[in-house]
Amino acid sequence: MRRLYGPEADTDLAAVYEKLRAEHGSVAPALIHDDVRVWAVLGHGENLHMVRTTSQYNRDARNWTALKNGTVKLTHPLAPVFGWQPICSMAEGAEHLRLRGAVTHALEIIDHRSLRRAINKACQEIINRFSERGTCDVVSDFAEHLPMMVMLDIFGASEAYSERFVQAARDMIKGTETAIASNEYIMGILMEATARRRADPEDDFISRLIAAPAALSDDEVGQHLRLVLIAAYEATANLIANVLRTVLTDPRFRAQLNGGQMTVPEAVEQSLWDEPPFSAMVAYYAKVDTELGGQHIRAGDALIFGIAPGNVDPAVRPDPTEHMQGNRSHLAFGGGPHECPGQDIGRAIADIGVDAFLMRLPDAELSVAEGELRWRSTILSQHLVSLPVSFTPRAQQDVVTKPSMVPPPRADWHVSSGSPKAASASAAAPEAAAPSASSVPTAPVAAPEVRLGAWQRLLRWWRGY
Template structure:
């Protein structure tokens, strides 16, 4: 990138005392704004202050007042993630690690510390590890995945549909991704409230996070040993058997990476899409009227409320320049997903329709772009669609302004989404909602005033979808028309 006419500055320069007239005077050492503490309660507002004061790349302070760079510009973020010769995910070259400023007890070290996984590797090692993950991802059958999502959606909705009230965060958005991921990894028996709680606790970084991490890793290592001895048609087996030859430790660590990243991102995405549907009448009207599909609604949400706000972190491999700022070797930079998505240079009108536009930063980019993004999209697409078909009259049960979030430097998580609806009967977990409501076309196109026969009584509801049956065969007495065959294919049957 070409330096701007003014003299770029580095983080060391900005740690000197600012002039008294500086609007940031007194906010932190060197007048830098902190990404933690009282001012960081509204990170979206803070990002815009930084953009106004510094432009596309701003100097900031992490916990313990460690200097860092916040990348706010859409183009600057894309340049950073797409330039592996200049920036790395390997935090071992971070100046703050080398000089001890950010030691192992730093609050953000669990997010930043180097690990022997593909998202921190480079070169041939990155190709080996990521190649194994991508190879295993390629074996996931999309129709089978949609059946998993649909059956678990029915199971979860069955648990609260008769009451007429629910919290769509704790009873749906936080559970559906975990249930589906356990199916994909090959351990459906491990899905339960405890697995959800331990994963949530681990991601929150609480005092019990270490114990929760041990629980999750024990589950994943047991799965690795079992699948090494007894391979099956699941992600874990394909990861183990990939020609890259991952060790058991490498397999376990990458299962953890996939589980945590996909779970947190998808849980946030589900909650965000449902919130917009319930609070924006125009948004919901477009969905109901057919002007917008659920996948388009998901994509709009990825622009407006990305599941991860930032990614910690990238580190400069050499002296360089970004957004007019002098970046020194060893400096740390934050991938600014949320601020990059609202960069005025790419979104001068934040109310503009972004449906169908996938140039957002929600899944990163470059060599470390999220490999499981299509799984997250599928869970949100199918899960939201199936939920709204089961509960078409669902409404927010509280005032929108009373909704609460927990925010961290990495993400913004909706605490709860209380809703109410007319109580409904449980449904067979293997049945696509609304399938029986679509009448079969008459083969001879005969018009008749004969009354429709009443629908048969629903089959008993299974306690949980332990295994998926084969796709139901068409009725031999009346062949399906082209439209029904298409619907069955689209819905995963």
């Protein structure tokens, strides 16, 4: 029986799924950490049937035979993920409606114009940290920070944002020895924020969740904050990194984006098909004896919601390299009653984040060979370890303005605190001294060609400077 963890899976989990599909079909027996047996659901249709058929399957781990008989203990590395919690994604019936209604209520009140402003501001703040340097790591400097900064701002807990919080969020879902400690650290902060807003409500997500008609307890509020935060953070960080990696390494993809044949939102949607941020979800549990994909599933069995293998199921996608523009039937946001309620927020962060990065740093290029890129894989997700790029250093921008492309400093200028200043007189002859800002010639704007994308027009404008 094949393992969904360990050296082979860490190297290429997608290949493991395909071997399972070849050996067993659309539903296959597999092993997770500590060699615990589960069913890996690989078919697109089988996955949708499982998540939609609440009479046969749910997400309540208390139904798991292996947990009830002691085969799996709450010290299992994936316990923070599958362990029962008072959250909507693990409830059903009236309790599910009560808890999910509270989350939906809090999300629906979010003003999308304010959200876009918050995302733009976060993009500016983060890119300003490295724009003058001329180098950055897209993963650790940008993609891992943007969704966390935005989500904590939405929560009304922006003071919690820190490098430690970001890394704890990543560690929590890896199934490492420190995952439980990372979970406790995050929950401690979220519970403090909950108690603070219970005593002093404001116009933010936490306060709205507390004030929802469902009358959630502090524990229920804290658990749902973690659910929304980690789901949005991990998914969006991976999504941003995946899209920008594709732009930087795939000339055909980049040409379509530059030439206007593909918009940034379409590029994001394509990535949700090809490299879903969560490759799988642990777990669903059979409520009754049933059959799925030709396999006999016993009541109490655990099943992996196979997002990545379902997206490349030959039954729905015979050619896994084809572009799926306009098709949102991927499994990236789940399905059925537990479909992600905040997917539009994740899409907005990714769309604006990718666009802002390309707008601010249009000449960014991968600074290592593509073959040197490395991924870290878990059962739940696969993400880039690093994506180093280089670009022409650029001035910082006002964080309250939309990201825009500004010309790089001239060869005889240097950038300091976001403003061009004359180079030292000892480095140039008097007649070569930098001109005053008012005498800098205006760059000619090239006339746009047919189907020329906005990003490409700006890039040509910069090259003509």
